[in-house]
Amino acid sequence: MPRPAKFDDDEILERAMHVFWRRGLSGASIRDLESELDLRAPSIYRRFGSKEGLAAAVVQRYVLEVIDGRIEKHLSGQGDPVSNVMGFLVSAVTPGPEEDLLLGCLLTTIAMETDALPEPLARDVRFGLRRIDDALRAEVRRAAEEGRLADGVVADDAASTLSLVMQGLMASARAGVGGEELRRRARGAVEMVTQPSVSQKTG
Amino acid sequence: MPRPAKFDDDEILERAMHVFWRRGLSGASIRDLESELDLRAPSIYRRFGSKEGLAAAVVQRYVLEVIDGRIEKHLSGQGDPVSNVMGFLVSAVTPGPEEDLLLGCLLTTIAMETDALPEPLARDVRFGLRRIDDALRAEVRRAAEEGRLADGVVADDAASTLSLVMQGLMASARAGVGGEELRRRARGAVEMVTQPSVSQKTG
DNA sequence: GAGATTAAGTAACGATCGCTATAATTGCAA
DNA sequence: TTGCAATTATAGCGATCGTTACTTAATCTC
Numbered sequence: 514m515p516r517p518a519k520f521d522d523d524e525i526l527e528r529a530m531h532v533f534w535r536r537g538l539s540g541a542s543i544r545d546l547e548s549e550l551d552l553r554a555p556s557i558y559r560r561f562g563s564k565e566g567l568a569a570a571v572v573q574r575y576v577l578e579v580i581d582g583r584i585e586k587h588l589s590g591q592g593d594p595v596s597n598v599m600g601f602l603v604s605a606v607t608p609g610p611e612e613d614l615l616l617g618c619l620l621t622t623i624a625m626e627t628d629a630l631p632e633p634l635a636r637d638v639r640f641g642l643r644r645i646d647d648a649l650r651a652e653v654r655r656a657a658e659e660g661r662l663a664d665g666v667v668a669d670d671a672a673s674t675l676s677l678v679m680q681g682l683m684a685s686a687r688a689g690v691g692g693e694e695l696r697r698r699a700r701g702a703v704e705m706v707t708q709p710s711v712s713q714k715t716g
Numbered sequence: 717m718p719r720p721a722k723f724d725d726d727e728i729l730e731r732a733m734h735v736f737w738r739r740g741l742s743g744a745s746i747r748d749l750e751s752e753l754d755l756r757a758p759s760i761y762r763r764f765g766s767k768e769g770l771a772a773a774v775v776q777r778y779v780l781e782v783i784d785g786r787i788e789k790h791l792s793g794q795g796d797p798v799s800n801v802m803g804f805l806v807s808a809v810t811p812g813p814e815e816d817l818l819l820g821c822l823l824t825t826i827a828m829e830t831d832a833l834p835e836p837l838a839r840d841v842r843f844g845l846r847r848i849d850d851a852l853r854a855e856v857r858r859a860a861e862e863g864r865l866a867d868g869v870v871a872d873d874a875a876s877t878l879s880l881v882m883q884g885l886m887a888s889a890r891a892g893v894g895g896e897e898l899r900r901r902a903r904g905a906v907e908m909v910t911q912p913s914v915s916q917k918t919g
Numbered sequence: 920g921a922g923a924t925t926a927a928g929t930a931a932c933g934a935t936c937g938c939t940a941t942a943a944t945t946g947c948a949a
Numbered sequence: 950t951t952g953c954a955a956t957t958a959t960a961g962c963g964a965t966c967g968t969t970a971c972t973t974a975a976t977c978t979c
Contacts, residue, residue, distance in 0.1 A: 514925075
């Protein structure tokens with residue numbers, strides 16, 4: 514009965530994510546979105562109500578798809594916890610095959626934008642950041658149980674520190690530090706709080 | 717002979733800094749600045765050329781006054797290097813007596829805003845971030861020379877990790893984490909990479 | 920094909936943006 | 950007091966902002 518939509522919501526949110534990622538929340542204009550989504554403003558507004566509504570939908574999708582995807586992949590609670598934590602941090606600063614050169618976390622980008630985010634958006638951002646924090650803490654605790662943390666390192670201190678390192682990596686990515694350097698620093702941070710893996714460090 | 721200026725540049729930059737801090741670079745409008753500086757747009761433009769020029773002047777002042785001030789105070793290369801590093805990180809998330817409740821680093825805030833900062837501004841931001849990095853590394857190396865790092869910790873790895881932690885603290889401050897919690901995390905990170913101070917940790 | 924339904928596009932609204940031409944202030948020198 | 954110089958404020962520029970009436974296009978049912 515109806516005219517078919519050019520794109521489904523997921524396609525739109527995927528592209529909108531890139532726009533917000535590159536330009537920031539207030540830096541991305543509706544005109545930017547129009548050309549990048551190949552969709553005129555009224556269609557965007559009919560679906561998402563406002564630019565802020567679109568941003569909220571983008572953030573929710575980002576948390577569910579990207580963040581949760583990385584958590585499930587790297588912090589599922591199985592396998593070597595140290596490798597998992599390492600993989601998780603490194604994955605955050607490794608551009609995927611389709612994500613051209615986008616480094617850093619959309620949540621951090623949006624969270625930094627202003628101290629007065631509209632409330633629903635701010636809540637979604639905090640939700641995503643907390644999810645990272647919780648997953649990281651769980652895996653680091655598991656590392657501690659297996660005796661994989663460096664001597665004298667308390668699990669929750671290590672977890673919160675690595676969480677800070679992660680956010681620092683995001684900020685550094687934004688500030689122009691290259692991907693190679695970011696991954697080097699990520700590995701350095703994890704190696705510092707964990708037991709040296711005797712089999713690999715020689716050479 | 718001329719009419720006296722209402723404010724000198726330093727007063728203006730001090731107040732403009734607060735505006736950019738709170739609202740971000742693109743979020744702070746000339747009208748915002750007009751009311752906060754108690755100065756109309758043409759006066760601002762005559763002195764600084766453009767909003768971007770004002771922002772660049774603010775960043776330069778921030779680096780010279782705030783950043784260098786903290787570096788000189790905490791990372792001067794004298795005294796206990798561990799306490800110094802600790803003090804440096806904590807000072808970054810401790811609001812001063814006059815800085816109402818401003819936490820986090822203006823450089824990080826501005827750096828995160830977009831991946832396409834105007835070039836002079838981007839250079840000033842990178843300069844400030846590098847200065848933090850260098851000062852932190854020097855002091856951590858000194859800690860290493862005095863045998864104050866935890867076993868197996870490489871000085872430069874610790875320095876770059878603490879630098880990331882610092883940026884993570886800034887981002888967390890923006891995301892709404894409270895000052896107490898930020899300082900707790902800052903202390904936790906420093907304690908993790910340094911030798912436990914046997915005289916204090918008992919309780 | 921006519922009508923219904925739901926999409927997308929055209930065009931423009933008022934508000935605000937960064938910025939500036941111009942005039943009004945304020946001091947000192949003459 | 951008059952003129953000069955440096956500052957400030959008034960008022961408004963064109964551009965762009967987020968947003969929305971209104972029109973057109975596309976699909977299904979009948």
